[in-house]
Amino acid sequence: MTVIPEDQIEHSLEQSLDYCIKCNICTAACPVSAATDRFPGPKYVGPQAQRFRHERQPSPDESVDYCSGCRVCNEVCPTGVRIAELNARARARMAAERGIPLRNRLISRSGLIGRLGAGPQAPLANALLGFKPLRVIIERTLGIAREAPLPAFSRYTFRSWFRRRRAPQTTNGAPKRQVVYFHGCSANYYEPWIGKAVVAVLEHNGVEVLLPRQRCCGLPLLSNGDFAAARRAHEANVAFLAPYALRNIPIVGASTSCTLTLKEEAPELLGMHSDTVRAVARQTYDIFEFLRMLHERGELRTDFHPIERTLPYHPPCQLRAHRIGRPALDVLELVPGLRLVETHASCCGIAGTYGLKVEKYQISMNVGAPLFETVRRSGANLALCDSETCRWQISHGAGVAARHPIEILAEAYGLVT
Amino acid sequence: MRTTIVIGAGLSGLMGALALAEAGLRPLLLAKGQGATHWTAGTIDVWGADERSPREAVQAIRASQSYHPYALIGVHAVEEAIARFRALTEASRYPYVGGLERNVPLPTAAGALRPAALMPVTMAAGDMRLGGDVLIAGFRELRDFYPPFIAANLAAQGIAARGMYLTLPPAFRRREYTTITFARMFDDPAFRSEIGRQLRAHRGNASRIGLPAVLGLRDPLGAVAHLQNESGAQVFEIPTLPPSVPGIRLFTLFQNAIEQAGGRLQIGSEVIRGEGQDRHLTTIWSEAAARQQAHRVERALLATGGIAGGGIRADHTGIVRETALDLPVRAPASRADWFAPRFLDPQGHAIYAAGVAADARLRPLGADGEIVYENVAVAGATLAGADTVRERSRSGVALATGWAAGRILAGLVS
Ligand SMILES: Cc1cc2nc3c(=O)[nH]c(=O)nc-3n(C[C@H](O)[C@H](O)[C@H](O)COP(=O)(O)OP(=O)(O)OC[C@H]3O[C@@H](n4cnc5c(N)ncnc54)[C@H](O)[C@@H]3O)c2cc1C
Ligand code: SF4
Ligand code: SF4
Ligand code: SF4
Numbered sequence: 001m002t003v004i005p006e007d008q009i010e011h012s013l014e015q016s017l018d019y020c021i022k023c024n025i026c027t028a029a030c031p032v033s034a035a036t037d038r039f040p041g042p043k044y045v046g047p048q049a050q051r052f053r054h055e056r057q058p059s060p061d062e063s064v065d066y067c068s069g070c071r072v073c074n075e076v077c078p079t080g081v082r083i084a085e086l087n088a089r090a091r092a093r094m095a096a097e098r099g100i101p102l103r104n105r106l107i108s109r110s111g112l113i114g115r116l117g118a119g120p121q122a123p124l125a126n127a128l129l130g131f132k133p134l135r136v137i138i139e140r141t142l143g144i145a146r147e148a149p150l151p152a153f154s155r156y157t158f159r160s161w162f163r164r165r166r167a168p169q170t171t172n173g174a175p176k177r178q179v180v181y182f183h184g185c186s187a188n189y190y191e192p193w194i195g196k197a198v199v200a201v202l203e204h205n206g207v208e209v210l211l212p213r214q215r216c217c218g219l220p221l222l223s224n225g226d227f228a229a230a231r232r233a234h235e236a237n238v239a240f241l242a243p244y245a246l247r248n249i250p251i252v253g254a255s256t257s258c259t260l261t262l263k264e265e266a267p268e269l270l271g272m273h274s275d276t277v278r279a280v281a282r283q284t285y286d287i288f289e290f291l292r293m294l295h296e297r298g299e300l301r302t303d304f305h306p307i308e309r310t311l312p313y314h315p316p317c318q319l320r321a322h323r324i325g326r327p328a329l330d331v332l333e334l335v336p337g338l339r340l341v342e343t344h345a346s347c348c349g350i351a352g353t354y355g356l357k358v359e360k361y362q363i364s365m366n367v368g369a370p371l372f373e374t375v376r377r378s379g380a381n382l383a384l385c386d387s388e389t390c391r392w393q394i395s396h397g398a399g400v401a402a403r404h405p406i407e408i409l410a411e412a413y414g415l416v417t
Numbered sequence: 418m419r420t421t422i423v424i425g426a427g428l429s430g431l432m433g434a435l436a437l438a439e440a441g442l443r444p445l446l447l448a449k450g451q452g453a454t455h456w457t458a459g460t461i462d463v464w465g466a467d468e469r470s471p472r473e474a475v476q477a478i479r480a481s482q483s484y485h486p487y488a489l490i491g492v493h494a495v496e497e498a499i500a501r502f503r504a505l506t507e508a509s510r511y512p513y514v515g516g517l518e519r520n521v522p523l524p525t526a527a528g529a530l531r532p533a534a535l536m537p538v539t540m541a542a543g544d545m546r547l548g549g550d551v552l553i554a555g556f557r558e559l560r561d562f563y564p565p566f567i568a569a570n571l572a573a574q575g576i577a578a579r580g581m582y583l584t585l586p587p588a589f590r591r592r593e594y595t596t597i598t599f600a601r602m603f604d605d606p607a608f609r610s611e612i613g614r615q616l617r618a619h620r621g622n623a624s625r626i627g628l629p630a631v632l633g634l635r636d637p638l639g640a641v642a643h644l645q646n647e648s649g650a651q652v653f654e655i656p657t658l659p660p661s662v663p664g665i666r667l668f669t670l671f672q673n674a675i676e677q678a679g680g681r682l683q684i685g686s687e688v689i690r691g692e693g694q695d696r697h698l699t700t701i702w703s704e705a706a707a708r709q710q711a712h713r714v715e716r717a718l719l720a721t722g723g724i725a726g727g728g729i730r731a732d733h734t735g736i737v738r739e740t741a742l743d744l745p746v747r748a749p750a751s752r753a754d755w756f757a758p759r760f761l762d763p764q765g766h767a768i769y770a771a772g773v774a775a776d777a778r779l780r781p782l783g784a785d786g787e788i789v790y791e792n793v794a795v796a797g798a799t800l801a802g803a804d805t806v807r808e809r810s811r812s813g814v815a816l817a818t819g820w821a822a823g824r825i826l827a828g829l830v831s
Contacts, residue, residue, distance in 0.1 A: 025455045028597040028660040037592040044593075075685035078450040078727065263707035281707040296418055296713070323705040325445070325683045330418075342676070 017047035017086065019079040026073035026083055031347040032066060035366035039066035042073035045090070046083035053090060059097060064090045066360070068351035068367070069223050070317035084321075088222065088269050095225030101143070108224040108353060111216035114189030117153035126152045145361035149350070149396035151190040151388070158188045158195035162211055168203050176299075178208045179290070180244045180251045184258035185216050186388035194388075197410040198254050198287055204413050205294060205301050210249070213240045217261040220353050222269055234266040234277075242276040245283040254287040254406050256319040256386045263322065286319065287406055288327035288386070295331065304412040306337040312378040313340040313405070314371060314394065316387035317347050328386055328405040335412040340384065340405075345371030348385075350393035365397060372397040384408065419445035419681060420715035421826070422701060424688045424741050425728065427452025428812055429797025429819030430720035431671040432498065435505070436823025437718070438678035445712065446680065447703050449687035451668065453726055453798075453811075458525075458656035459630065459663025460533035460540065461502070461513065461816055463495070465520055465809030471534045472517035484802040486814050489777050490821040492517075495813070498820035499535065509670040510638055512538050522546060524553075524627060524655055526562050528570025528578075534813060537663055539632060539641050542625050542653035545571070551578040552623035552650070554616060558585055558594040561658045562629045581619055586611045599631035600662045603640050613647020620650050630654035631662050634669075686710070688721075691742040698790040701742070716792045716826045719744070719773070719781070720819055723798035723805075729772060731755075737771050739799065744781045744789055747774045747801040765804040772801035778830075779822045794822035 026042040027033055033041035045064040052060040067087040074084050117125040179202060187195035199209050218233030241251055241262075253259040262284040267277050285293070294300040315326055329340055349368030354360050375383045375398040383402045385391045391402035423434040426448035437444040463471035475495055479488045487495060499516060506513045513535045515521060520532035523543045530545055551571065553564040564580030571578035589602050602608045616626055626644075632654055633640035644652045656663065672682055686703040691714075693699050698717055702709040721728025721741050731737045735752030739745075748771035749755055755768035774782040779794040796818040798811060805811040824830045 023456060023659040024595050025451055025660045027595050028455075028665065033593070034597075034601070040593045041595075076451045076455075078452070078455070080449060080687070080727075260706060284707060320685065321706065323683075323686045323703070324710050325686070326681065329681075344672075 016080060016082045017050045020047035020081050021079055023078065026077050026081075029072050029076045029346065031070065031072060031349070031367045032068050032363065035349075036066065036363045038363075039063055042067070042083045042087070046073070046086045047081050049090070050086050053093070059090065059094045062094065065094065066363070067091070068347065068349075068354045068364075070347045070351055071321045072317060072346045075320060085268060092225040092227045092269070096227075100224060100226055104224040104226070104353075104357075108220035108226055108229075111185050114153070114185045118155075118157050118189035119153075120155060122153035122155045143358045144356050145358045148356040148361055149392040150356075151186070151392050154190055154192050156192060158183050158192040159211065161192055161196065162199070176206050178210055178249050180210045180212060180241060180249055182214055182217075182241075182251050182253040182258055182262065182284070183211075184253060184255040186255055191388060191404075194254055194404050194406065197404070197406045197415070198252070200410050200415040201287075201291070201406060201413060202252070204415060205291075205299070210244065212244065215240075217258040218266060219257050219261040222261070222265055223351070224353065227270060230266065231270050231272070234261075234270060234272060237262065238274075238276050238280050241280045245279040246276070248283065250290060251280065251284045252287050252290045253284070254386070254404060255388060256286055256316055256322065257389075259284050259286050260318050260321055286322060286324065286327060286386070288331050289322070289324050291409075292327045292330045295334070300331075300334075301413070302334055304335045305414050307335055307408065307412055308337040309380075310339040310341060310378075311380050311408075312343050312375050312383045314343045314345065314348065314375075314383060314385040314390065316385055316390045317351070319386050328384070332405055332409060332412075335409070338408070338412070341378065343371055343374045345374050347371070348390040348393045348397070350389045353389075364393070368393055368397045375400055418713065419443055420713050421445065422447060422712055422714055422717045423720060423823075424448070424701075424717065425452060425720035425722060425726070425797065425799075426450075426668070426682065426684055427454060427720060427722050427726055427797060427815060428667075429815035429822070430718065431668070431675070432502070432816055432819030433718040433720055433794075433796055433823035433826075434675045434680050434682075435501075435671065435678065436820055436829075437827055438675050438680035440823075440827035440829060441679065442716075442827055443679045444675075444681070444718075446675070446682045447686045447688055447712075448682075448684050449721075449727055450684065452722060453815075454664035454668045455661055456659045457661055457664055457812065458531075458533075459537060459661055459667060460523065460531075460656070461499070461515075461535035461812045462532070462809045463517060463534040463813030463817075465532035466807055470517065470519050471813070475517070482802065484774065486775075486800045486803050486818050487810075489775060489779065490818060494821045495817040497824075498817040501820060502816055503535070505674055506537070506667075506670065509674070510636065511666055511670060512638075514538050514541050524567065524571060526567065526629070526655055526657055528567040528573075530574065532809065537637070537654070537666075539637050539654045539663075540630070540656075542651040543627060543655060545576055547625070549577070549624040550622045551576060551625050551627060552616075552620060553578055553580045553627045553655070554583050554619070555580075555629050556585055556594075556599070557582050559596070559599055559629055559631070559657070560594075562655075567627070567655070579621070579623070583612060583615050596629070596631045596657050596660055596662050597634075597665075599629070600634045600665075603631060603633040604635045606643065609640060609643045610647060613644050616644065616648035616650070616652075620648060623650055625651045625653065627653055627655045629657045631657065634662065634666060637666060688741040691717075693790055696788055696791050698742070698793050714792070717790075717794075718819075718822050718826055719793060719795045719799055720797045720815075720822070721799050723772060726798055728799040731768065731771075737768075739773055742790075742793070744773050744795075745783045746771060748772075765807040769804045769806050770802055772803075773799050774801045778825050779818065792826075794826050796822040
């Protein structure tokens with residue numbers, strides 16, 4: 001396995017701007033600059049403004065804060081400029097210079113929020129957050145848009161379910177394979193049924209699921225420029241996960257942003273390149289990437305019930321940034337009758353916590369508009385998407401239920417979750 | 418599992434992927450980024466180095482330059498590719514016109530005349546042999562498209578041309594403008610009506626109006642018809658600097674056709690190496706987060722472009738490499754031989770013809786003419802043997818060899 005040496009990463013981030021030929025292909029593709037005048041686009045805030053960013057000098061422009069981090073620009077750039085990373089680092093420097101607003105500190109701590117809201121107190125917390133006058137007050141005081149889609153807390157956490165359930169008996173001694181499941185905040189506090197579907201599908205395929213301690217992957221901290229807190233989060237996760245990674249036990253996640261953070265975002269943006277950080281990165285898999293690998297080895301069960309449906313599928317930007325293609329499509333293609341149609345809309349607009357912010361809410365809805373239209377036009381009453389915040393945004397914007405593709409796969413296997 | 422792999426999303430990779438998808442092989446197209454479609458004019462230039470028709474030139478090459486890509490595949494294959502391409506664009510409501518019979522001189526954004534064999538019908542009225550008065554119109558807000566400059570250069574070549582700036586309606590003003598910003602505005606009928614009114618008011622004697630090639634992304638044909646109705650003159654597009662709206666239209670229609678036929682595109686994934694055995698490529702790896710993605714290969718089409726596309730890389734020491742599979746490259750032995758003494762040397766520069774040598778089935782060849790991989794075909798600007806800059810043949814070579822390579826790999830060419 002080839003590992004990019006450390007200085008190569010720094011080099012590719014900081015010096016890739018020299019490859020920029022100013023073709024503006026990135027600007028043409030950037031969904032945010034299409035939606036608002038406040039953001040001049042990737043070429044300007046990325047490779048161009050980077051020339052004016054120097055140690056000990058103030059940041060040359062603030063518009064980079066409007067970059068949602070969707071990485072569409074990286075995908076299309078013909079010369080390989082790492083624009084989104086340049087922007088993320090520039091934002092972090094601005095945050096370090098100017099401080100991080102309370103609002104951003106709050107919404108980037110999804111682990112903390114989850115612990116406060118999920119559990120038996122969930123109905124109360126949900127009622128409060130569903131109470132319009134309170135949302136208006138929150139908007140005025142904190143700057144969290146009143147209309148922004150907030151998920152409902154779950155009455156129980158995924159971890160509490162996992163601890164209490166009866167683990168399946170393996171029929172003939174030791175199971176073939178073990179994986180660590182990295183559930184992330186969303187499956188733990190909001191959508192435990194997704195965690196259950198992951199476990200059911202893995203166990204159906206003879207894989208034992210391990211659940212060591214874990215913290216929020218820290219992506220919201222990274223995208224809000226709080227690099228110090230993000231570093232603490234990643235250090236903690238590496239400490240929890242490295243013992244497994246070093247024994248070549250894969251770490252599998254169904255939240256594409258969590259897995260991307262473990263693989264690449266945290267190590268590269270924070271400049272963390274130790275052997276254990278690398279071991280964790282190299283062992284991390286998106287759930288469908290892992291299932292596709294099983295299939296390539298002839299180890300995936302294909303005892304599917306037919307599902308006669310045609311559904312729109314939106315590959316979230318955080319999945320595209322893995323650069324592994326469309327693993328959910330590759331696996332779900334095996335289900336008889338099921339047809340998924342890729343949306344080709346670049347971004348749903350939410351970008352994690354971006355669309356929650358009052359000054360960015362409307363931008364995020366405009367960014368997502370083409371996607372909402374595509375979903376609505378498909379006529380289906382269900383859309384599929386691998387990322388939680390994108391699903392919430394799709395439901396909010398298109399008025400259609402949105403589910404994780406793993407739920408459909410579990411259904412095809414006939415697994416009740 | 419997708420084991421038919423196309424590398425590169427330029428015109429050659431897209432044509433090849435279409436051929437493979439239509440043959441039922443469910444190709445996976447991997448590309449580092451967008452191809453030259455997004456940079457280029459959107460015309461298909463088959464041959465423009467001299468006064469011969471493209472057909473005559475392509476036929477003659479067969480005799481004189483046996484290793485030229487056109488010679489390898491032959492006129493018939495070029496014709497087949499063009500026929501498929503025209504049918505595709507027609508079915509996508511963005512038809513191309515023209516062919517191998519003759520070149521059409523079209524104006525550039527500098528007011529020069531450039532020969533093209535095929536062009537989108539939205540550019541067809543730009544044929545500068547048609548005569549009559551021409552109005553060139555544009556926007557101050559769109560950089561690098563200066564109507565007075567274009568018109569002056571056309572006038573210097575004996576064409577009755579006049580240039581003017583249009584006024585952007587206040588409701589459409591923005592802070593930054595690119596070709597894409599304008600294309601989205603032209604998608605809006607209200608914007609087109611307003612621009613059409615201005616054109617009618619300023620048309621004067623002009624029977625034709627040239628506008629920057631930004632007349633919409635959704636339905637350019639409809640946009641042009643609308644502007645013609647409003648203005649009372651024929652309207653044509655003039656290619657702009659990148660990003661190219663015509664190129665994006667082309668990419669999108671290819672993407673739809675390839676996916677409809679069962680193929681898949683994975684843009685943003687650079688291929689970094691390949692491995693094979695007994696002249697058979699078995700696996701390739703693409704760059705990805707944290708670890709490379711391995712792809713098992715039954716057949717592969719290499720269409721990574723030339724030096725501009727990133728498929729061939731030359732460094733300061735004079736080493737010329739093929740970037741994806743590290744195939745042998747035919748190039749001048751030393752850096753001193755790259756260039757002819759004169760910039761506009763009629764013989765061209767040797768480095769421009771550097772690339773991967775191939776046989777008649779477009780299989781890559783080594784230094785001694787031995788086949789490197791039986792299950793690989795090479796297409797487009799990656800191929801050696803054509804100085805496509807001097808020949809003005811780049812998109813023609815890409816289109817024709819891409820289609821031919823796809824058909825060969827699909828086993829449809831005996
Ligand atoms: C600025 C400019 C203007 C031009 N204007 C004209 C014109 O007016 N008329 C004309 O006929 N021609 C023009 N050309 C040339 C012509 O259009 C292209 O050279 C031709 O289309 C080549 O097509 P291609 O498919 O071979 O390669 P390209 O279109 O260059 O595509 C190469 C593809 O391969 C990908 N790639 C490269 N390396 C790798 C790798 N290792 N792994 C995976 N993917 C990889 C790239 O990302 C890209 O998608 C112009 C070229 C440029 C640069
Ligand atoms: S797409 Fe890449 S090369 Fe083109 S302007 Fe953007 S960063 Fe520069
Ligand atoms: S990451 Fe997304 S929002 Fe940011 S510049 Fe790139 S394309 Fe635009
Ligand atoms: S990315 Fe994952 S771990 Fe991080 S906040 Fe979101 S759900 Fe939680």
